[in-house]
Amino acid sequence: MKSQAAPECQRCAFREFSLFKNCQHEELEGMNENKCFHTYKKGQVIFHEGNRPFGLFCVFDGKVKISRLNSDGKEHIIRLAKPGDTLGYRSLIENAKYTASAVALDDTQACFLPASDFNNLIDSNVKVANDLMKMLAKALGDSQERMIHLAMKPVRERLAEALLLLRSTYQQKDESAPFSISISREDLAAIVGTAKETVIRFLSEFKEDGIVTSHGSTITIVKPDRLLKISQLYD
Amino acid sequence: MKSQAAPECQRCAFREFSLFKNCQHEELEGMNENKCFHTYKKGQVIFHEGNRPFGLFCVFDGKVKISRLNSDGKEHIIRLAKPGDTLGYRSLIENAKYTASAVALDDTQACFLPASDFNNLIDSNVKVANDLMKMLAKALGDSQERMIHLAMKPVRERLAEALLLLRSTYQQKDESAPFSISISREDLAAIVGTAKETVIRFLSEFKEDGIVTSHGSTITIVKPDRLLKISQLYD
DNA sequence: TTCAAAAAATGATATAAATCACTTTATACA
DNA sequence: TGTATAAAGTGATTTATATCATTTTTTGAA
Numbered sequence: 001m002k003s004q005a006a007p008e009c010q011r012c013a014f015r016e017f018s019l020f021k022n023c024q025h026e027e028l029e030g031m032n033e034n035k036c037f038h039t040y041k042k043g044q045v046i047f048h049e050g051n052r053p054f055g056l057f058c059v060f061d062g063k064v065k066i067s068r069l070n071s072d073g074k075e076h077i078i079r080l081a082k083p084g085d086t087l088g089y090r091s092l093i094e095n096a097k098y099t100a101s102a103v104a105l106d107d108t109q110a111c112f113l114p115a116s117d118f119n120n121l122i123d124s125n126v127k128v129a130n131d132l133m134k135m136l137a138k139a140l141g142d143s144q145e146r147m148i149h150l151a152m153k154p155v156r157e158r159l160a161e162a163l164l165l166l167r168s169t170y171q172q173k174d175e176s177a178p179f180s181i182s183i184s185r186e187d188l189a190a191i192v193g194t195a196k197e198t199v200i201r202f203l204s205e206f207k208e209d210g211i212v213t214s215h216g217s218t219i220t221i222v223k224p225d226r227l228l229k230i231s232q233l234y235d
Numbered sequence: 236m237k238s239q240a241a242p243e244c245q246r247c248a249f250r251e252f253s254l255f256k257n258c259q260h261e262e263l264e265g266m267n268e269n270k271c272f273h274t275y276k277k278g279q280v281i282f283h284e285g286n287r288p289f290g291l292f293c294v295f296d297g298k299v300k301i302s303r304l305n306s307d308g309k310e311h312i313i314r315l316a317k318p319g320d321t322l323g324y325r326s327l328i329e330n331a332k333y334t335a336s337a338v339a340l341d342d343t344q345a346c347f348l349p350a351s352d353f354n355n356l357i358d359s360n361v362k363v364a365n366d367l368m369k370m371l372a373k374a375l376g377d378s379q380e381r382m383i384h385l386a387m388k389p390v391r392e393r394l395a396e397a398l399l400l401l402r403s404t405y406q407q408k409d410e411s412a413p414f415s416i417s418i419s420r421e422d423l424a425a426i427v428g429t430a431k432e433t434v435i436r437f438l439s440e441f442k443e444d445g446i447v448t449s450h451g452s453t454i455t456i457v458k459p460d461r462l463l464k465i466s467q468l469y470d
Numbered sequence: 471t472t473c474a475a476a477a478a479a480t481g482a483t484a485t486a487a488a489t490c491a492c493t494t495t496a497t498a499c500a
Numbered sequence: 501t502g503t504a505t506a507a508a509g510t511g512a513t514t515t516a517t518a519t520c521a522t523t524t525t526t527t528g529a530a
Binding site: 068070071072074076078090093094096099100129132133134136137138139140141143144145146147148150151152193234 | 303305306307309311313328329331334335364367369371372373374375376378379380382383385386387428469
Binding site: 154155194195197198201215216217 | 516526
């Protein structure tokens with residue numbers, strides 16, 4: 001991975017889509033001073049379940065999974081993060097240890113903002129505090145939605161949904177080409193909440209139906225509308 | 236149900252455990268003026284999935300389930316509310332329709348605070364806004380925890396967990412007597428995320444082991460420590 | 471380009487839980 | 501207090517998905 005100069009918060013392309021969209025210029029300058037730029041190779045741990053959070057991570061490049069392991073070593077992916085997304089804010093607000101780990105799914109770059117700066121920011125800037133509140137509310141809604149689907153939808157529909165989630169999360173803007181992503185069957189199973197063999201079988205079915213194609217671990221979504229229909233069979 | 240005078244916010248016994256614990260006296264007086272006291276019979280709907288929220292509900296007495304139905308009519312209970320708990324805050328913050336319904340599990344009384352009062356309150360009182368943020372963070376953590384367990388734990392363990400959740404939510408303070416609750420097997424199944432017959436079977440097992448007893452729909456938890464162990468088999 | 475290791479794919483089998491059909495027991499109301 | 505209705509409980513069967521075993525394909529390094 002080639003080394004790269006740390007980006008400036010003030011000019012960060014993702015700022016306007018991030019928690020920091022309503023920061024003032026001086027606040028951004030302060031953040032930029034105190035932040036710390038990190039790079040992670042694919043598979044590397046960004047933070048670990050059970051550890052204390054010392055600040056907030058903001059993804060600059062790459063893909064991140066936030067997941068939990070049970071004692072059998074089985075993993076469940078709680079959410080996915082993309083550039084501009086923040087990691088660890090819930091633990092910071094609750095002032096509690098991480099309940100999940102963050103792992104890079106690709107080579108990833110992220111900025112780290114110390115907890116004190118984060119706390120000062122939300123104490124001093126009401127807009128940011130409000131945005132954070134809305135972020136929490138949205139995350140809560142998303143989480144409840146996934147909980148419901150886990151309880152009520154069969155694997156086939158949840159897989160269709162997971163593929164659409166990957167698409168909506170990681171698809172480049174204004175790209176008309178079909179969406180492709182390289183993801184292991186094991187990670188996909190950990191999103192869906194099933195076994196990897198089961199994912200493979202339903203994926204094969206989708207391939208037979210011409211809904212997706214795949215080469216190795218790369219999956220291409222050919223007919224997203226069909227996936228949408230499948231995911232909504234029992235809504 | 237005998238009619239009862241609306242309680243005053245200023246003197247509400249649940250205030251110090253509620254979102255309003257850091258309200259100033261004048262704020263409480265204002266709330267008390269504008270709030271509206273409602274009573275609901277067991278089974279009655281407090282608000283309905285898909286409707287627009289016009290304010291915040293604060294439970295004064297009784298038990299409430301917040302749940303969603305799918306198109307098959309299958310229900311899943313997202314959370315339980317007790318006196319002092321607020322309902323509908325997520326939808327208000329997101330300024331979106333309810334994504335779940337609230338239904339009284341017992342005869343219930345609740346106060347309704349208009350949305351404008353709620354919004355004014357969190358805009359003007361930083362402490363309350365902060366408490367609300369923490370409430371959201373906690374709810375998000377709880378939701379993710381349940382999501383993980385739904386994905387990873389078998390029904391027996393989730394049932395043990397559900398029984399302990401009922402206990403920790405509805406047990407009276409400083410009560411040394413074993414905890415009892417009247418709840419239909421169907422509602423219990425909707426918390427656990429399984430079929431009612433499956434709940435009944437595992438309950439029978441728990442009864443044979445002397446962990447719980449039951450008469451009709453009333454379940455008594457005799458050995459909560461055993462339930463805790465069962466719920467943690469795979470943690 | 472070859473080769474070893476990892477990951478995807480496929481098949482056979484086991485298992486947890488859902489569903490269906492029915493009986494027994496509680497509840498509430500006339 | 502008896503009786504209708506609803507809910508709890510039980511048994512038999514089906515089904516979705518997990519698990520285990522194995523083969524095939526992909527990947528990445530020598």
